Amino acid sequence: MKCQFETIPEYLHSNEKSAVNEINEDDLFYMWFKGDLDEGSRMIPGHNKLHNQSVDSDLLNPSGSASDVLFDTKNGEHNHEKGLSTATLDHKSIISFRKIDELKQVRLNKEVVYPKPVYTFKVVHSPTPCKFPHCEIILNVDDKQETEDSYIINKTMKTYIRLRFRNIALQHKIIRS
Numbered sequence: 001m002k003c004q005f006e007t008i009p010e011y012l013h014s015n016e017k018s019a020v021n022e023i024n025e026d027d028l029f030y031m032w033f034k035g036d037l038d039e040g041s042r043m044i045p046g047h048n049k050l051h052n053q054s055v056d057s058d059l060l061n062p063s064g065s066a067s068d069v070l071f072d073t074k075n076g077e078h079n080h081e082k083g084l085s086t087a088t089l090d091h092k093s094i095i096s097f098r099k100i101d102e103l104k105q106v107r108l109n110k111e112v113v114y115p116k117p118v119y120t121f122k123v124v125h126s127p128t129p130c131k132f133p134h135c136e137i138i139l140n141v142d143d144k145q146e147t148e149d150s151y152i153i154n155k156t157m158k159t160y161i162r163l164r165f166r167n168i169a170l171q172h173k174i175i176r177s
Helices: 066-070 089-093 155-171
Strands: 028-033 052-057 083-088 103-107 110-114 118-125 134-141
Touching: 028 066, 052 066, 052 118, 066 083, 083 155
Parallel strands: none
Antiparallel strands: 028 052, 028 083, 052 134, 103 110, 118 134
16 A cells, blocks of 8 residues: 655655564664653543554664654644653563552452552554555553553553653653754
8 A cells, every 4th residue: 555645755655565574673763742741640641542653663774864854644744742752661661560569359258369460562564555564562461462451551550650651751752953
């Protein structure tokens, strides 16, 4: 499938190139955000989905720049007003964790302790016709891929994960002139 937008540079187009199977550990990833990360938000502005986050790979875009992540593949526009941040696979490994408190449920006056779920993130190359370097940070819960309709994460945990992503983005925000 060919990209329908002439506004997106040719070097970004997939042009029938296949996705890579393994993401390089040394890769740098660019993500966009709306507004200002410093406003006390508990998440990355504009990134409402928890089960995956879109980023662009630096190594899969050797002719491009960080600001290429600002191309919107839904309408072909380059959103200059959005902010930029970076992350590495090392930053993502920071987000591999277990919920701090044991999950407990009381049944018939007996306390049943359930194992704590492990939340991990994996970066997967997910090219689109208009953007070959496009990747997704996939949420896994106990080694199962999270989807919008699958596992239900409690509100506290969602806030905690979003806050950790936001802090990574805030620490590695790219200041543009």
